[in-house]
Amino acid sequence: MERRKTQSTEEILSTLKDTDFALSHKMIQQRLSIEVDRATIYRVLNRFLEDGIVHRVISENGKQYFALCEDCERNDHHHNHFHFRCNKCGKVECLAREVDIQLPAGYTAENINSLVTGICASCR
Amino acid sequence: MERRKTQSTEEILSTLKDTDFALSHKMIQQRLSIEVDRATIYRVLNRFLEDGIVHRVISENGKQYFALCEDCERNDHHHNHFHFRCNKCGKVECLAREVDIQLPAGYTAENINSLVTGICASCR
DNA sequence: TTTATTATTGCAACACAGTCGCAATAATAT
């Protein structure tokens, strides 16, 4: 189960590093300098997820967006921040503000997905 | 563009009324006492959305869930509440707690989709 | 360096959610 350093993984990783917002699978594919199969991109991203290198947001358009983890460690993640998708430029940003989860008694949280859509500052 | 009262719309509406949590298209189909085509269910739900009768949540499983609007009026909606999806029973509930959106300067909100997953009280 | 091991890839096929065009049906108005 060891991980191998391949051209695909390196390319995808550096694409994520070069971008300050979250990317969908398709956005990633378009930014790659080499051609990588769709399935491979998904597999690489899912491996990154497992390894805690990236986190994933689901937008209300049904798509998955991936962004590098900032201050996460392997087993201590904190992705309880808001996300914002601009309806004009399509960018999905990680916002600084955290979501404070206050669930009813007896409820346990495992994952949070908070996304606000609207118009971003650059598009306004 | 007037709306007609049909067996399908009545059935779907009463199904939503009978349930205190949000339903996916498939859950609705299974609860109907008559057979209604998939496409029709989607069209009815989208009409309900337009009319402000229901609101929609997107889960991180990529599916849409629909729930009756509680205190909404045609043009004054407030669906900025949290939702919770139980990983065991699959129920998607509307939580009472509201999401307070504080966006960066220059950002405008149009829609909010906040969903927490985990285990609900009945399943724990 | 050569060989063996196996993680990763590409391709095709698949599953599934949601949408759409179109002709048939049925709810409402006349």
Add this chain to the structure above:
DNA sequence: ATATTATTGCGACTGTGTTGCAATAATAAA
């Protein structure tokens, strides 16, 4: 009873994401 047209069912389609399998290539061992 007739006309109008919103709604339906069906099939076809789109798009996202996953999976099986054989081929490829990264790493370890010889």
